Each structure stands twice: as C-alpha cells, then as structure tokens.
Amino acid sequence: MTALKVPATNPTSSFTSMKGNHVAFRVPDFAVSKAWFVEKLDFRVIHEWPFGDLQLAYLAPPDDDAVWIEILGGAKPASRPRFSSVDESLHFAGYHHFCFEVASVDATLAELRRRNVTIVGEAFDMPEIGRRLGFFADPFGNLFELAETIA
Numbered sequence: 001m002t003a004l005k006v007p008a009t010n011p012t013s014s015f016t017s018m019k020g021n022h023v024a025f026r027v028p029d030f031a032v033s034k035a036w037f038v039e040k041l042d043f044r045v046i047h048e049w050p051f052g053d054l055q056l057a058y059l060a061p062p063d064d065d066a067v068w069i070e071i072l073g074g075a076k077p078a079s080r081p082r083f084s085s086v087d088e089s090l091h092f093a094g095y096h097h098f099c100f101e102v103a104s105v106d107a108t109l110a111e112l113r114r115r116n117v118t119i120v121g122e123a124f125d126m127p128e129i130g131r132r133l134g135f136f137a138d139p140f141g142n143l144f145e146l147a148e149t150i151a
Contacts, residue, residue: 004129022058022068023098025142030055030073036139037069040115061100069098082141085121089143097135097143105134105148112136125150 010016027033037043037059046058046068054074083089089096102108105123113119120143123134127150134146 020067022070024070024072025138025140026072026077027138027140027142028073028077028079029140030057030071032139033071033073034059037071040112040117043069080141082137083120083143086135086143087121089120097145099145099147102146102148105132105146108146109134109136 025033034045034057038045042062043059044062046060048055048057050056051072054072056073057071058068059071060068081089081092109119109123118137118139120135120137123132123146125132130150132148132150136144136146138144
C-alpha cells in the first residue's frame with residue numbers, strides 16, 4: 001500500500017474558513033431522487049424548499065452531518081450519458097462522482113445490491129492510494145464511489 005503524503009495545512013491562508021458543505025445534483029425527478037436517497041441509502045431529509053420552478057432539498061447520510069447532498073429537481077434538465085462501467089465514464093469532462101468512506105466496500109455493495117441499487121462494475125483495489133473502491137449509480141446515472149482503506 002502506498003501511504004498518501006498529504007501536505008501540511010496552511011493556517012495563514014486567506015481561505016482557512018473554507019470547508020466542505022454540500023454537493024448538488026440536478027435531477028429530472030425530485031420525488032424519485034429524494035425517495036431513492038431515503039429508501040436506498042437511509043439518508044435523512046434536512047430541509048426542503050422551492051426556488052423558482054425548482055424544488056430543492058438537503059439530504060445527509062444516516063450518521064454524518066459533515067457534508068450534505070443537495071438535490072435540485074423540476075423543470076426539464078438536459079439528459080446526460082449513463083455508464084455501465086467506471087472506465088467508460090472517465091472520458092467525459094465535468095462532474096464524475098461523489099465518494100463515501102465506508103468500513104467495507106464489499107459489505108456495502110452487497111447491501112446496495114440487496115436494495116436493488118445499480119452497481120457500476122466490480123470492486124477493485126487501488127494500491128497507489130491504499131484503497132478498495134466500488135461504484136454505484138442513482139436512478140439518473142449519477143455516480144457514487146465507495147472507498148475503504150486497505151492495509
């Protein structure tokens with residue numbers, strides 16, 4: 001395993017207050033997306049609100065308030081490609097995936113399969129970063145990564 005060498009923090013930066021807060025997903029069906037996060041991933045709905053012709057919501061994982069997901073639904077967004085493998089998804093510019101740290105990629109993928117979540121490829125080890133990885137997708141093809149630290 002390769003240990004990542006993380007540079008020291010920079011407490012003198014003008015941006016020291018900058019922390020992760022949320023990532024947003026534009027979805028074609030707000031109700032379907034919200035139900036998927038709640039039913040398939042056990043996410044909690046933190047807050048919902050309208051914005052023009054859109055409906056928005058903040059959602060949080062079952063036991064984490066550090067970073068939320070925001071879903072934006074309504075109107076008619078343009079569609080995007082759906083991928084059957086992580087490899088084919090790497091050829092498009094823009095957003096790629098959101099990663100969740102988990103205790104076991106294999107156990108998490110097994111539970112996601114049990115809940116009929118779309119798994120994108122098989123789990124694999126990436127020794128260059130000391131992680132075991134797996135990918136899955138929401139009903140609209142948005143990709144999510146699972147990462148487990150390996151010895």
